[in-house]
Amino acid sequence: MSETRSVPLADILGVTAPGRLPRGREGGRTALLHWMTGTRLEPWQRQRAVDQCAPELLRQHPALCDLAPPPAASDARLSAWLGAAEREIGSTLPVAPLAHWAGHDPALAHAGRAAAGPTG
Numbered sequence: 144m145s146e147t148r149s150v151p152l153a154d155i156l157g158v159t160a161p162g163r164l165p166r167g168r169e170g171g172r173t174a175l176l177h178w179m180t181g182t183r184l185e186p187w188q189r190q191r192a193v194d195q196c197a198p199e200l201l202r203q204h205p206a207l208c209d210l211a212p213p214p215a216a217s218d219a220r221l222s223a224w225l226g227a228a229e230r231e232i233g234s235t236l237p238v239a240p241l242a243h244w245a246g247h248d249p250a251l252a253h254a255g256r257a258a259a260g261p262t263g
Contacts (some may be wrong), residue, residue, distance in 0.1 A: 144177050147237035150175055152229050155236060159207050195241060204236055223260040 150171075170221050176184055176192040179199070181183035184192055209234070212224055 145242075147239045149235045150178075150238045151235050153225055155200055155204070155207065155229075155238065156210070156212070157224070158193055159200050160211055169217060175238065179238065179240045182244060186209055191233055192244075195245065199241055200238065202238060204232075206232055239242045 154171035154175045157169070158175060173184070173189065176189060176196060179196045180192050182188075210228060212221055216224065
């Protein structure tokens with residue numbers, strides 16, 4: 144089995160349920176993506192990393208499959224929900240990195256963005 148790292152549940156949920164991060168957790172989510180991919184990701188690579196890491200996190204921790212934060216929750220309600228989830232599942236979980244990170248070649252990706260022209 145590969146090496147694992149203990150990761151806060153909030154950071155894991157930032158990948159498996161993106162957009163519902165408690166305030167101040169973006170750095171933890173990014174660190175988790177760096178760990179799982181074995182790469183210092185550029186901002187434009189992070190969504191691809193989420194797309195590849197989320198299924199792997201759910202495979203490693205099936206209990207997270209049905210864990211979804213309440214919709215349109217206030218910060219207080221989201222914090223209460225996260226606290227309950229941590230009591231049920233644990234505040235940290237062991238996470239193994241991806242077996243293979245299918246990232247893009249940064250030079251090719253940059254060339255593709257440059258060729259596409261400005262966006263917005």
